[in-house]
Amino acid sequence: MLRATYNEEKGMWYLNGVKRFITNGDAQIKLVLARSEEGTTDGRGLSYFVHDQKWGGVKVRRIENKLGIKGSPTCELVFTNAPAKLVGERRLGLIKYVMSLMNGARLGVGAQSVGLSEAAYREALKYAHERAQFGKPIIQFPAVYEMLAVIKSKLQASRALLYETTRYVDLYKAYGFLAQERKLETEEKAEAKKYQKLADMLTPMLKLMSSEYCNQNAYDSLQIHGGSGFMKDYPIERIYRDARITTIYEGTSQLQVVAAQRYVTNGGYLGLMKEYASLPVRADYEQISKTIVEMTAQYEKAVELIAGKESDYIDFHARRLVEMASHIVMSYLLLIDAQRDSSYDNSLQIFVAKSKSWNDERYTYLKEFSPCQLSSFLAVKEETVPQA
Numbered sequence: 001m002l003r004a005t006y007n008e009e010k011g012m013w014y015l016n017g018v019k020r021f022i023t024n025g026d027a028q029i030k031l032v033l034a035r036s037e038e039g040t041t042d043g044r045g046l047s048y049f050v051h052d053q054k055w056g057g058v059k060v061r062r063i064e065n066k067l068g069i070k071g072s073p074t075c076e077l078v079f080t081n082a083p084a085k086l087v088g089e090r091r092l093g094l095i096k097y098v099m100s101l102m103n104g105a106r107l108g109v110g111a112q113s114v115g116l117s118e119a120a121y122r123e124a125l126k127y128a129h130e131r132a133q134f135g136k137p138i139i140q141f142p143a144v145y146e147m148l149a150v151i152k153s154k155l156q157a158s159r160a161l162l163y164e165t166t167r168y169v170d171l172y173k174a175y176g177f178l179a180q181e182r183k184l185e186t187e188e189k190a191e192a193k194k195y196q197k198l199a200d201m202l203t204p205m206l207k208l209m210s211s212e213y214c215n216q217n218a219y220d221s222l223q224i225h226g227g228s229g230f231m232k233d234y235p236i237e238r239i240y241r242d243a244r245i246t247t248i249y250e251g252t253s254q255l256q257v258v259a260a261q262r263y264v265t266n267g268g269y270l271g272l273m274k275e276y277a278s279l280p281v282r283a284d285y286e287q288i289s290k291t292i293v294e295m296t297a298q299y300e301k302a303v304e305l306i307a308g309k310e311s312d313y314i315d316f317h318a319r320r321l322v323e324m325a326s327h328i329v330m331s332y333l334l335l336i337d338a339q340r341d342s343s344y345d346n347s348l349q350i351f352v353a354k355s356k357s358w359n360d361e362r363y364t365y366l367k368e369f370s371p372c373q374l375s376s377f378l379a380v381k382e383e384t385v386p387q388a
């Protein structure tokens, strides 16, 4: 962590230390989190600073050699008495400013992931039409068209979640701008709070699911390319490598689960599902809507299974539960989309059927899991790497 010290005489902050993995670290203006409060060890001792390249003191020591996103320079920066100005208030660097920035960045990675899924789908579709085997285009084989249709359903599901999340972000931000012009009415304040909560709830879900889906989609798209997919001749090998970072930066998938799991235990996700369930449904979509409502009831029972359990036990099952919630939320969103536009219909049918089986598997695992089974997993902590 960088250290920031204030020079009373010069009325300026100075930064010292090293920062690794900084995207576009060679940029003119850098926003930097640094420890400004001596003797502190937690997030409350960190403040936010701005540094301008023209003030000097920052060197790009190395540009990382990466698996993917090679067009985006990832730098190791060395700060040596680099002048900087404080942004906002001291001590709020992490807990206020970076947290808010991070939510925006997670939304960005969510959108990046949807873009990668779209690219993976297009490449797979094109190749599956062009490539012939056993006298016919490979798209004619059930194994291939199933993969393609599932790629498309995950793509459309994650795009629906992206639009829903960004809609809530837009709404609460709009109230924020309005509040700068005039005092908000009580009702408006309540709405702004509601939309902010929905945005906070859906952002980690979006980051988790769309990044995992773009990796799965890139994997399946490469598989559809067969041996050609392994070669540098087709764009899919780059898409496959570029997708890999999305589950890592701006918080790994595991940390998205940590951010999302509170909405499993406090009923936030269930409340949202029930709101979707209360929307009117066209007669021709009643059957599929019933399936999603049943999945919601199963999710509610799954949450009851972990209620009151030790935090380690809840953490152990958290991803299962967040994924169950995500499948249901995306199913409802596709149901809404399909009723507006029939081009979503096939993806709705596929995604709901798949989600039902994914959730059945998770529910069965959770229901049949006894706390003493945890010891089989804990045993790995005692393992060491054998000496060569």
Ligand SMILES: Cc1cc2nc3c(=O)[nH]c(=O)nc-3n(C[C@H](O)[C@H](O)[C@H](O)COP(=O)(O)OP(=O)(O)OC[C@H]3O[C@@H](n4cnc5c(N)ncnc54)[C@H](O)[C@@H]3O)c2cc1C
Pocket: 020, 021, 022, 023, 024, 066, 074, 245, 248, 249, 250, 251, 252, 253, 254, 255, 258
């Ligand atoms: C290409 C690239 C660009 C980047 N750009 C930037 C940038 O511009 N600015 C910036 O500040 N950072 C940047 N980063 C850093 C990036 O955000 C981190 O690498 C990422 O958040 C993961 O942190 P870590 O590498 O320290 O992994 P670790 O935190 O060490 O994680 C290692 C493993 O442990 C797991 N883990 C860790 N903590 C927990 C937990 N509490 N619960 C469960 N599992 C856990 C993780 O999920 C992961 O599987 C970049 C990284 C890369 C690779």
